[in-house]
Amino acid sequence: MSVRNVLIVGGGFTGLTAAIALAQRDVKVTLVDKAPAWARVGHGLTIQGNALRVFTEIGVIDDVLAVGQEENSLTLFFADGRVMAEMPTPRTGGDDLPATIGALRPDLHEILVRKAEELGVEIRLGLELTSYQNDGETAVSTLSDGTTETWDLIVIAEGIKSQTRPKLGIAEDRAPSGLGIWRAVTSRTPEMTGGIAYPFEDDGGAYKVGYTPVNADQCYIFVLCRPERPDNGLEGWQEVKRLMENFHGPFDYLRESITADTFLNFQEIEWIFVEGPWHEGRVVALGEAVHAVPPLIAQGAAQCVEDSLLFAQYVTEEGALEDQLSAFYARRIPRIKGVVDASLQLAHWEQNPGTPGADPGRVMGMALGALVAAP
Ligand SMILES: Cc1cc2nc3c(=O)[nH]c(=O)nc-3n(C[C@H](O)[C@H](O)[C@H](O)COP(=O)(O)OP(=O)(O)OC[C@H]3O[C@@H](n4cnc5c(N)ncnc54)[C@H](O)[C@@H]3O)c2cc1C
Numbered sequence: 001m002s003v004r005n006v007l008i009v010g011g012g013f014t015g016l017t018a019a020i021a022l023a024q025r026d027v028k029v030t031l032v033d034k035a036p037a038w039a040r041v042g043h044g045l046t047i048q049g050n051a052l053r054v055f056t057e058i059g060v061i062d063d064v065l066a067v068g069q070e071e072n073s074l075t076l077f078f079a080d081g082r083v084m085a086e087m088p089t090p091r092t093g094g095d096d097l098p099a100t101i102g103a104l105r106p107d108l109h110e111i112l113v114r115k116a117e118e119l120g121v122e123i124r125l126g127l128e129l130t131s132y133q134n135d136g137e138t139a140v141s142t143l144s145d146g147t148t149e150t151w152d153l154i155v156i157a158e159g160i161k162s163q164t165r166p167k168l169g170i171a172e173d174r175a176p177s178g179l180g181i182w183r184a185v186t187s188r189t190p191e192m193t194g195g196i197a198y199p200f201e202d203d204g205g206a207y208k209v210g211y212t213p214v215n216a217d218q219c220y221i222f223v224l225c226r227p228e229r230p231d232n233g234l235e236g237w238q239e240v241k242r243l244m245e246n247f248h249g250p251f252d253y254l255r256e257s258i259t260a261d262t263f264l265n266f267q268e269i270e271w272i273f274v275e276g277p278w279h280e281g282r283v284v285a286l287g288e289a290v291h292a293v294p295p296l297i298a299q300g301a302a303q304c305v306e307d308s309l310l311f312a313q314y315v316t317e318e319g320a321l322e323d324q325l326s327a328f329y330a331r332r333i334p335r336i337k338g339v340v341d342a343s344l345q346l347a348h349w350e351q352n353p354g355t356p357g358a359d360p361g362r363v364m365g366m367a368l369g370a371l372v373a374a375p
Contacts, residue, residue, distance in 0.1 A: 001025075001026075001027075001315075001316050001317070001318065002152070002153075002315055002316075002317075002319065002320065002321040002324060003022075003027055003152040003153045003315050003316065003321065004026075004027055004028060004152055005027070005028045005151050005152045005153075006022055006027055006028070006029050006030070006151060006152060006153045006154070006155060007030050007031075007032070007129075007139075007141050007149070007151045007153075007154045007155070008029060008030070008031040008032070008154075008155045008157055009031075009032055009033075009128075009129045009154065009155065009156050009157060009158055009164065010031075010032075010033060010156070010157035010158040010159060010162075010287075010289075011031050011032075011033035011035070011038075011113070011123065011125075011157075012109075012157065012159055012287070012288070012304070013108075013109075013112070013287065013301045013304045013305055013308075014157040014159075014286050014287025014288065014289070014304040014305070014307060014308050015031055015033070015155065015157030015287070015308075016031070016109070016112035016113060016115075016116055017054065017058060017112065017304070017305040017308035017309060018155055018157060018286060018307075018308035018311060018312055019031050019116045019119075019121045020058045020059075020060075020112065020115050020116050020119060020121070021057075021058055021308055021309045021311075021312030021313070022312045022315075022316070023116065023119035023120060023121050024058065024059075024119060024312075025312060025313075025316040026316075027312075027316065028120075029116075029120075029121045029122070030121070030122045030123075030124065030149075031116065031121055031122070031123050031124070032123075032124045032125075032127040032128070032129065032143060033123070033124075033125055033126075033127070034126065034127065034128045034144075035125055035126070036125055036126040037125060037126075038106075038109065038110075038113060038125070039106070040106045041106065041263065042104065042105035042106045042109070043104070043105055043183045043184075043185060043220055043265065044102055044103065044104055044105070044183070044185055044212055044214040044218075044219065044220025045102070045103060045104075045105050045108070045220075045298075045301060046071075046100050046101075046102055046194075046212050046298040047064070047068065047100060047101050047102075047103060047108070047298075047301060047302070048089075048092050048093070048099070048100050048298060048299060048302045048368070048371075049090075049091050049092040049093025049094065049097045049098065049099055049100065050092040050093050050299075050302050050306065050371050050372075050375070051093070051301055051302035051305050051306070052064065052065075052093045052097045052098065052101065053092075053093035053094065053097060054302075054305040054306055054308075054309045055305070056093075056097070057309055058115070058309065059115065060111050060112065060115050061097075063111045063114075064101070064103070064108060064111060065098075065101065067103055067104070067107040067108070067111070067215070068101030068102060068103035068107075068108075068214070068215075069101060069102045069103070069212075069213040069214055069215055069216070070098040070100075070101055071089065071098070071099065071100045071101065071102060071193060071194045071212065071213065072088065072089055072091075072098060072099040072100070073086055073087060073088045073089055073099075073193070073194075074086075074087050074089055074194050074195065074196060075087075075193060075194065075195040075196075076195070076196055076197075076198070077195055077196065077197035077198070077247075077249055077250075077251075078197065078198065078200070079197055079198060079199045079200050079246050079247050079248065080200075080248050080249070081197075081247075081248035081249020081250070081251070081252075082249070084198075087361070089368070090365065090368040090369050090371075090372060091372070092302075092368055092371040092372050094372070100194075100298070102194065102212035102213050102214040102219070102220070103214050103215075104185070104214050104215070104218075104220075127143045127144055127145060128143065128144040129141055129142075129143060129144075129154070129156075129158075129164055130142045130143060130144050131167075132154055132164070132167070132283055134280065134281030134282055134283065135150075137152075137282075138150045138151060138152060138282065139151050139152075139153065139154045139281065139282035139283050141154055151282070152282065152321075153282050153283075153284065153315065153321070154282065154283045154284075155283075155284055155285075155286060155311075156168070156283065156284065156285040156286070156289050157285075157286050157287050157289060157308075158285075158289050159287070159288045159289060159292075160174050160270060160271075160272055160288045160289070160292040161174070162285065162288075162289040164283075164285070164289075165274075165285055165289055165290070168278075168279070168280045168283060168285055169280055170274050170276065170278075170285070170290070171276070172272055172273065172274045172275070172276070173272065174270040174271065174272045174292070175270060175271060175272065176227060176268060176269075176270055177227075177268075177269045177270060177271050177294045177344070177347045178227060178347060178348075178351050179207070179224055179225070179226075179227060179268075179269045179294055179347055179350060179351065180224075180225050180226055180227040180228065180229075180266060180267065180268050180269060181222055181223065181224055181225070181266070181267060181269055181295075182221075182222065182223040182225065182236070182239070182240045182243065182264060182265070182266050183220060183221065183222050183223075183264060183265055183266075184220065184221045184222075184237075184240060184258060184262050184263065184264035184265075185214070185218055185219075185220045185221075185262070185263055185264075186218065186219065186220075186221060186254060186257040186258055186262055187217055187218055187219075187257050188211070188213055188217060188218060188219040188253075188254070188257075189250075189253060190216070190217075192211070192213060192219065192250055192253075193213065194210070194211065194212045194213060195210060195211060195250060196208055196209070196210035197209050197210070197247045197249070197251055199246060199247070200246075204242065204243055204245060204246050205225050205226060205230065205243055206223050206224065206225050206243040206244065206246075206247070207224040207225060207350045207351065207353075208223075208224050208350065209221070209222070209223050209224075209243070209244055209247050209251060210222050210224075211250070211251075211254055219254070221240075221254050221258075223240055223243045223244060224350060225243060227268040227269070228268075229266060235260070236264055236265075236266060237258050237259060237260055237262055237264060239266075240258055240264060241255055241258055244258075269294045269295070269347075270292065271292055271293050271294055271340070271343070271344065271347075272288075272290070272291065272292050273290075273291050273293075273336070273337070273340045274290040274291065275333065275337075277326070277329060278290050278325075278329050279325045279329070282321065284311070284325055286304070286307045286308060286311055287303075287304035287307055287308065288300065288304060291303060291336045291339075291340065293339060293340050293343035293344070294343050294344070294346070294347040295343075296342075296343050296346040296347060296350070296364075297339065297342055297343055297346065297364055297367055297368060299339045299343070299367075299368075299371070302371075303335075303336055303339055306332075306335075306375040307332060309375075310328060310331065310332065310375055311328050314327060314328040315328075331375075332375075335370075335371070335375055338367055338370050338371075339367060339371075341367075342363050342364065342366070342367030343367075345363055346360055346363060346364065
């Protein structure tokens with residue numbers, strides 16, 4: 001086995017899944033995160049079947065299914081509330097798993113942290129990687145507390161804003177997608193299943209509005225819109241209500257549920273795709289540090305956890321680490337490129353409704369269909 005002692009930098013989906021999968025293969029793992037404590041705040045996520053397949057393999061699927069809300073189809077609405085279509089969602093994790101679940105991000109994060117701790121992963125919070133040095137058969141880290149340590153491998157799982165990425169010789173940087181998104185968690189009625197509504201025309205600034213149940217009585221709402229907030233003097237919750245005001249049917253209930261106390265957040269959506277190598281010597285970047293997409297087919301976290309499991313499998317086989325990292329990267333690139341291309345195409349069509357030949361349903365279906373095969 002090429003690696004026995006690994007430092008993981010970043011404790012999101014990527015870093016925690018890599019930590020679990022390595023520890024299950026008898027690797028000693030230390031994980032650092034710059035957050036001083038794990039925060040319980042956060043939004044809902046759609047977790048697709050291919051991510052659930054990874055969660056099955058790392059032994060957390062029962063806990064994940066227990067906190068999530070299964071969804072196997074999506075309702076498309078016209079803005080006035082009429083149903084446009086009911087679309088079955090491809091079962092990207094195979095027929096034994098739900099097509100998707102909706103869940104609160106902190107619930108999933110807690111499950112992964114608990115599993116990592118059970119497996120003996122040492123988690124140190126409030127620490128950043130300041131610098132590293134490749135030293136032949138090892139890599140040496142310097143952390144923000146001034147300590148230096150030696151590892152067989154350092155994994156950069158810092159997310160899209162990774163500061164270590166350029167130090168690996170990676171020239172690509174995150175870029176604007178042209179989209180912004182509001183997200184909120186609010187109550188739902190029992191009969192609501194996941195849905196997306198499209199405006200008749202771009203009159204209020206929302207490209208589309210959607211919701212996904214995350215448990216028996218809550219859902220998360222998103223409003224896809226322009227990347228800049230209009231200067232209209234409205235507070236966040238008032239702006240979300242304004243953006244939703246032309247959407248009816250189930251969206252009337254959701255809009256009315258939003259109050260000044262609703263936890264919500266606005267962000268500009270960025271993307272990155274690093275097509276060149278993801279490693280330099282004994283330091284490798286995974287997950288959103290090297291690929292992040294607008295969440296239009298909800299594959300972000302799924303691609304991250306696929307990376308992490310496959311990576312752990314490669315580097316714990318017999319052989320030379322350089323060959324293993326190169327083979328791992330070569331295997332991931334075509335699959336991730338399919339997700340990136342589809343997501344960017346969909347982002348373009350969101351911003352340019354009425355584009356001749358636009359066919360989001362076909363692009364989405366083909367992109368997800370391609371993921372049913374094992375990664
Ligand atoms: C609006 C939006 C909606 C989304 N919706 C979905 C969805 O429905 N389904 C889905 O599958 N995906 C979705 N995604 C994508 C998903 O959230 C990401 O793919 C996933 O969270 C990325 O995980 P990560 O671990 O690579 O990075 P992150 O979650 O960003 O984690 C990085 C971690 O590294 C830490 N860190 C960073 N730098 C350092 C450092 N120098 N030292 C130490 N620690 C550091 C950070 O504190 C953080 O904990 C969405 C993304 C966005 C923006």
